[in-house]
Amino acid sequence: MKNSLLVRTCRGIRSGRPPVWFMRQAGRSLPEYRQVREGMSMLESCQRPDMVVEITMQPVRRYGVDGAIFFSDIVVPLKAIGLDIEIEPGVGPVVAEPIRRPADLERLRPLEPDDVSFATEAVRGLLGELGETPLIGFAGAPFTLASYLVEGGPSRHHERTKALMHSQPDLWHDLLARVAQMSATYLQVQVAAGASVVQLFDSWAGALSRADYERFVLPHSTTVLQSVRDVPRIHFGVGTSEFLDLMAGAGADVVGVDWRLALDEAARRVPGTVLQGNLDPALLLADWPVIEAEIERIVTEGRAAPGHVFNLGHGVLPSTDPDVLAAVVEHIHTLSTR
Ligand code: 1CP
Numbered sequence: 001m002k003n004s005l006l007v008r009t010c011r012g013i014r015s016g017r018p019p020v021w022f023m024r025q026a027g028r029s030l031p032e033y034r035q036v037r038e039g040m041s042m043l044e045s046c047q048r049p050d051m052v053v054e055i056t057m058q059p060v061r062r063y064g065v066d067g068a069i070f071f072s073d074i075v076v077p078l079k080a081i082g083l084d085i086e087i088e089p090g091v092g093p094v095v096a097e098p099i100r101r102p103a104d105l106e107r108l109r110p111l112e113p114d115d116v117s118f119a120t121e122a123v124r125g126l127l128g129e130l131g132e133t134p135l136i137g138f139a140g141a142p143f144t145l146a147s148y149l150v151e152g153g154p155s156r157h158h159e160r161t162k163a164l165m166h167s168q169p170d171l172w173h174d175l176l177a178r179v180a181q182m183s184a185t186y187l188q189v190q191v192a193a194g195a196s197v198v199q200l201f202d203s204w205a206g207a208l209s210r211a212d213y214e215r216f217v218l219p220h221s222t223t224v225l226q227s228v229r230d231v232p233r234i235h236f237g238v239g240t241s242e243f244l245d246l247m248a249g250a251g252a253d254v255v256g257v258d259w260r261l262a263l264d265e266a267a268r269r270v271p272g273t274v275l276q277g278n279l280d281p282a283l284l285l286a287d288w289p290v291i292e293a294e295i296e297r298i299v300t301e302g303r304a305a306p307g308h309v310f311n312l313g314h315g316v317l318p319s320t321d322p323d324v325l326a327a328v329v330e331h332i333h334t335l336s337t338r
Contacts, residue, residue: 004134006067007196010232010254012274012306016336018299019066020329021136023236024315025059026071029322032058042087043079046072052122057129062322063329067136067197070123070190074140074201075148077182080115083107091154098152100164102171108149111182113189123193134197136234137190139183141202142176142220143213149175158207165216176220184227191231199234199256200224202247203314206239206258213243218250225251234276238314241266248273259283259313267304274307279328281312284320288327295331 006019027033036054037045045051055071075093078085084096099105113120126135148154150161165172187198202221205213225233235247236256248255248270255273257266259280266275279294295310302308310332316325 002196004066004132004196006134006136006309007232009307009309010197010234010274012253014307017332018302018308018310018335020310020332021065021067021069022059022063022312022316022325023069025063025065025069025325026055027316028318029316029320029325030058030062031322032062042073042089043076043085046076047079047118049118049122049125052118053125053129056122056126056135059325060130060133063326064333065329066133068126068130068133069136069199070119070126070138070195072119072138074138074145076119077111077116077139077186078145078149081109081111081182085148093148094153095149098160099146099149099175100160102174105171105174105178108175108178108182110178111185113185113192116186116189119186119189120193123190123195127194135190135195136197136199137187137195138199138201139186139224141200141205141217141224141235141237142179142183143208143217144202144204145179145183146172146175147204147207149179158204162207162212165212169216172216173220176217177223180220180223184224187224187228191228195231197232197234198228199236200252202235202237202240205237205247210243210246213240214246218246221247222250234309236276241269244269254307254309256311257313263298263301263308264304267301272306274309275302275305276309276311278311278313281314281317281320284312284317284324284328288324291324291328292331295328299332299335 052071060068088094147161232253234254235252238258241261257277
């Protein structure tokens, strides 16, 4: 798997076509996912190795994607240290007692590998099923995780988080350092068990200015990425075009790009860095000729970078038709033979 198309591309070794996988390829767009998840909470299914193996494999079997993403969630390490957090259907992660004062930090103890032994077991189980397909491990980046902890749940404006980072910078940096330790440990556990690539998801970092990202977030995301040495590291954010260079400089081999920025322009902003992206997930609901033209454009623009991993600009929307994703994979797979 160290020689897979995905790993080679992440290392900047070009091949005839880009590897392809989709963020949120497992999940609610798949009928087989909805079926196995029936009657079981999201976080319980993440802690059951048999469920993790089955759900991770579902899109691999269905689409033949070039990478499998470990079925988990960014809040799993927080649950594993005993924090009262649930994923509520239709809402997302909800924290019973948000972290807002120095005393609240005491509830954030370090994550030990034994806290997530279910993940080790699940990765090992997956290696037996995956054959040549590499496994992508992941964790939430400190800012995105801290936003859930401070806001208490999903947030549109991240206002309490931004107010806290500016008003109580010492508390903020302590909070981010603790969360960074957990994310780093969660990634290391997945790599030690056999993950071939990792992705750090900073989905909401695009809410920040470049200056705030640099001062309040970058040092902590750097800690996480630098703690993983043996496999390629993908650093992903949404709406982060204005500081892609900082995200690359944090220690990423690959930078994820959303649909707002063309890949050739992204390549100018982060010279020498492999890119991942960037089909708008909403366009998967458009007619096929539209999608086909977008794929062609993105693959062409991706040639400006030293390597390109084809993906969406963000996760698969639950309303996506799985047959369309299958057609996207098939189309990319024919590119090398043309
Ligand atoms: O019951 C369900 O099916 C809940 C939906 C769901 C799923 C399938 C959630 C709740 N998490 C997941 C799995 C998941 N989460 C994966 C693995 C599956 C795959 O990619 O194929 C991954 C990589 C994540 C990571 C994740 N969770 C992120 C980062 C990626 C992104 O989409 O930006 C974030 C922000 C979360 C939080 C989260 N978990 C779930 C939801 C609905 C949310 C977002 C809520 C919000 O809007 O803030």
